[in-house]
Amino acid sequence: MTLDEAIERVQFCYPQVYYACHTRHQHGRTRDGRLSPRDSQLLVHLDRRRPLAVTRLAYHMGLAASTVSEAISRLERFGYVTKAAVSGGDRRLVGILLTKKGVDAERSTSVLETGRLRTVVRRLSRRNLAEVIGGLTHLADACKKTSGVIS
Numbered sequence: 001m002t003l004d005e006a007i008e009r010v011q012f013c014y015p016q017v018y019y020a021c022h023t024r025h026q027h028g029r030t031r032d033g034r035l036s037p038r039d040s041q042l043l044v045h046l047d048r049r050r051p052l053a054v055t056r057l058a059y060h061m062g063l064a065a066s067t068v069s070e071a072i073s074r075l076e077r078f079g080y081v082t083k084a085a086v087s088g089g090d091r092r093l094v095g096i097l098l099t100k101k102g103v104d105a106e107r108s109t110s111v112l113e114t115g116r117l118r119t120v121v122r123r124l125s126r127r128n129l130a131e132v133i134g135g136l137t138h139l140a141d142a143c144k145k146t147s148g149v150i151s
Contacts, residue, residue: 010139021116035080035109039071043080043098043106045144051084051095060144072096080105 001009035043045060046052058068075081080102086095098106107114121129 017120018111021112021120035105039075039080040106040109042068042071043075043102044110046081046096046098046102048098048100048103051086051097053086053093053095055093057096075102078105 042057042061045057054068054072055065058065061068072081072083076083078101079099081096082099084095084097086093124132
């Protein structure tokens with residue numbers, strides 16, 4: 001498969017998944033149990049095991065570090081994130097980790113509805129499911145590397 005053919009497949013396949021499984025969640029401000037669209041966009045970039053520096057997240061999102069810091073403080077009060085040291089030895093860098101409660105909140109506000117996605121995923125063999133998850137994970141990691149979120 002050529003690079004152009006791969007790009008074409010992603011451009012055609014991703015929207016098919018999105019339109020088949022998406023839902024519309026509109027929430028104003030983040031409250032306990034409900035995320036605002038912007039806070040949801042922040043959480044989806046976080047991980048439960050690898051802390052992400054606030055400055056990297058801000059850069060990636062195109063937001064001021066102060067804006068992201070304020071949002072992270074609010075999300076931390078609700079228990080969606082926790083602060084952690086970032087690897088590399090610089091103690092001044094504050095990293096953010098997603099908590100179990102944050103994962104649950106993000107899943108409940110995901111653009112891909114769990115029930116619809118479950119119906120689609122059940123149609124895949126175990127092997128195909130592993131390939132899909134591996135491929136999506138690699139694609140997402142490449143996006144993070146391109147945008148400077150991870151090195």
